[in-house]
Structure formats: C-alpha cells, structure tokens
Amino acid sequence: NAGVTQTPKFRVLKTGQSMTLLCAQDMNHEYMYWYRQDPGMGLRLIHYSVGEGTTAKGEVPDGYNVSRLKKQNFLLGLESAAPSQTSVYFCASRRGGASTDTQYFGPGTRLTVL
Amino acid sequence: AQSVAQPEDQVNVAEGNPLTVKCTYSVSGNPYLFWYVQYPNRGLQFLLKYITGDNLVKGSYGFEAEFNKSQTSFHLKKPSALVSDSALYFCAVRVRQSGGSYIPTFGRGTSLIVHP
Numbered sequence: 001n002a003g004v005t006q007t008p009k010f011r012v013l014k015t016g017q018s019m020t021l022l023c024a025q026d027m028n029h030e031y032m033y034w035y036r037q038d039p040g041m042g043l044r045l046i047h048y049s050v051g052e053g054t055t056a057k058g059e060v061p062d063g064y065n066v067s068r069l070k071k072q073n074f075l076l077g078l079e080s081a082a083p084s085q086t087s088v089y090f091c092a093s094r095r096g097g098a099s100t101d102t103q104y105f106g107p108g109t110r111l112t113v114l
Numbered sequence: 115a116q117s118v119a120q121p122e123d124q125v126n127v128a129e130g131n132p133l134t135v136k137c138t139y140s141v142s143g144n145p146y147l148f149w150y151v152q153y154p155n156r157g158l159q160f161l162l163k164y165i166t167g168d169n170l171v172k173g174s175y176g177f178e179a180e181f182n183k184s185q186t187s188f189h190l191k192k193p194s195a196l197v198s199d200s201a202l203y204f205c206a207v208r209v210r211q212s213g214g215s216y217i218p219t220f221g222r223g224t225s226l227i228v229h230p
Binding site for chain 2: 048107
C-alpha cells in the first residue's frame, strides 16, 4: 500500500513550456485534491475532484487544468508555464462520503519555472 | 466564507517545556477542525481532528488540541516538547459549501522550533 504518490519529484521548466504532474492513490479514495505551497501562503487549493470523471475549481485555478479519467489518478497540467507557478505542488486524497475523514498527502513535486 | 488564522509564523520552545501552536477560525456553520504536521521535504501528515463531542482532542505523538467555541480557537498543545517535534504545523477547517461538498481551508502554517 503506497498511499499517495506523485510524479515527478522535481522539475525545471522554461517559461511557456507545458507539463503534467501525476498523482496516484491506491486507497480507493473518491476525493482528490491539488494544492500549491508557497512560503508564507500555506496551502492553496488549485482544483479538486469528488469522483472519477469530475473536477472542480479551487481557490487558485488559473493557468492549470486537471483530469480524473481513472479513479486512482488525478493529473495536473500546466499548458504554458510561468515563473509565478514556481512552487511545491501537493496532491491529497480522502475516502469521501463522510465530510470528517482525513486527507492523505503525497510527498510533493518541486517545480521551478525559469 | 470560511477562514483559518495562525497568528504566529514561528514558535520557539525549549525541549521539555510545554508548547502551544495557536489557531483561530471563522466559519458560518459547525466547523470540522484539523491539525497536520509537515516535516522537511515531506507531505503533510494528519495529527488530530475535532468533529463533535469532547472539546479536548488527543492525537498522534502526544499532541492534543482544545476546541473553544466561544473564542473560535483550536490551539495545538503538547505537555513536553521534543526536538523531533520541530516542523511546520498547519491548522485546517472544513465547512459544508453551498454545493454540498466540504472543502478544507488551511492556515499559513507555524514553524515550531524546539531547542535542545
């Protein structure tokens, strides 16, 4: 049971390049989330999904797209990277159904956009 | 709109002394409150949560938190700090949204430094 995994762990992009971050969970969780973490800003929600085939915008969705084609995977895409998207990205999942259950976080992806 | 505040960017405490990491919240309904810890270069790990019932919640690694409805606070505490407790701590609140989902809001985090 690997929990929540993220690929890649590190990435450096040039402005304008695109990339996809992959989040995978093996806990059969319904809900999945993408956050970015910046110094002094805490965690901010980018997009989330409450089930396979569904996605919704969070607090800071601009410049990102997501897809949840399979229940276990949640992809975060950057179509045209900007330096402002330099951050650490965390994926999380939770069982869903009950509003009180715990989120499980991945180890993070450190992205630098030059 | 819901929000959560962690008024201290950093808390310093000597090993063996009690520690408190503060959290206050603002919500329009009944809050579900969480504490998470983040060690360097790691993801967040769940510590404890308050849903309902006893205002004093006990969690992992000897941590506890007290829910105070009148002061809208959920401070994290530990009777005797360890150097290994040094980490970044996040408070989070979850409230039902208008569409029926529950979206968590995180505080900015408090860096706890325990000195030997």
